[in-house]
Amino acid sequence: MYARGAKQYQAVGTQTSIMDADPHKLIQLLIDGALARMSAAKGHIQRNEIEQRNKMLNSAINIISGLQESLNMDAGELSLNLERLYDYMTRRLFEANLKNDETIVDEVVKLMLEIKSAWDGIREEALSIAR
Template identity: 40%
Template sequence: MTVMRGATGYGRGAGAYARVGVESGVMSANPHQLIVLLFDGALASIRAARIQMQAGNIAEKGRSISKALDVVNNGLAAALDAERGGEVAERLASLYDYVARLLLSANLHNDEKSLDEAEALLEEIATAWREIGGQTPDG
């Protein structure tokens, strides 16, 4: 039997605990809350990428940016309903495409300003989305 000790054991345990918390949150979330979770995930990945970029850890920076891109492209953009959302959905789709291009540029050129801009744009939309959630019956 192997016993994990020190920071390594704690880190693995904390990571497993966080995954359970996230999975539980996703399972109990309504559609509006799921979008909030997507924004939170993208923003957390961008912040992690910035830390890794500043530390010179290129591989981890790339992984974090890839996670953010995945959330933006396969989560936020994919959740848009062009039929019901009309012009708002079209504008969000364009904005998500721009954010994805910023993230790609940040990764390719180690450009922290592109990360900052992507984070600011997503944070602005996320804030508005959270405010809308307080006004809906199931939010």
């Protein structure tokens, strides 16, 4: 019963975060969501929990695809490079799922952490442009 209540509380907290978020924060939340799902998938790989691994990796792929679709392709070379990187990450996660390979997941996590670091670093600049 406690676990169900905690999940409901977490869902409300997540919904509130999303509703209150500016566009920059929404991307941060998506990146965090992808990272959380990849981390969960690694645990499922280690425990050989195929169905749960599949669910978490597909969810991470969906989030990365959403990030890819949200790119402003008129913004230049950076957007094109990110689009290619997101495509690569998606293909690697499909491969990780097919091969049940956590080292591939680790590779994608590392790439996503680099994106996260850069995105977190431009928060103040992004907010000042939005104002």
